[in-house]
Amino acid sequence: MYKRRLTMYIETLKKELKNKKYRMTPQRELVLKVFIDNESKHLGAEDVYRILFSNKHTVSKATVYRTIELLVNFGLLRKIDFGDGIYRYELAKKEKMHHHFICNVCGKIYEIEEKHLNIIKKELLEQGFQFEDFDFKIYGICPKCSKKTKKKSSNNK
Ligand SMILES: [Zn+2]
Ligand SMILES: [Zn+2]
Structure with a gap:
């Protein structure tokens, strides 16, 4: 499964590169692989650099960026901007x-399934809005942290 997805991404990248007269380089493949290996994470460029570095790959920061x-x-x-400057x-x-x-x-990023936003989407579509791309971000306190703060405040009493 993983292998197949990796090949699929690499093939797409190769095709895109070729169309634009770029070359596929080992570095490009490595960076893409980091994202495939860390699918559930939301990595910044520094994270990618660190992962490559700890795997003993010598790719410069500038190349990663x-x-x-x-x-x-x-x-x-x-590319996602979570408002923390990275x-x-x-x-x-x-x-x-x-x-x-x-x-x-805690700064953790959780993924929300599409189905939870179906009501909002339906409302907007009914009002005549058409979607091209959308990216909902909700800021708040996660279940883990809200449990912790509840415990703390009850201890203080
Ligand atoms: Zn939290
Ligand atoms: Zn995500």
Whole structure:
């Protein structure tokens, strides 16, 4: 399964690169692989650099940044701004469309299934809005952190 998806992404990338007269380089393949290996995470460019470095790959930071931008331009990565000053990225074509919940306490990013937003989407469509792309972000406190704060406040009493 993993192998097949990897090959699929690499093939798409190769085709896109060829169309635009770029070359497939080992570095480009490595960066893409990091995202496939860390599918559930939302990595920043620094994270990608760190992962490659800890796996003993020598790719310069500048190359990592440039490659990520390239992959975004080719529609293989989705760039997300969670408002913390760092751009994060994820594979653009995940099996399931999803949105994000960002915890203001621990900073963890949760993925929200598409179905939870069906009501909002339906309402908007009925009002005549047409979607081209959408990306919902909800900020708040995650279940883990809200449990912790509840415990703390009850201990203080
Ligand atoms: Zn939290
Ligand atoms: Zn996500």
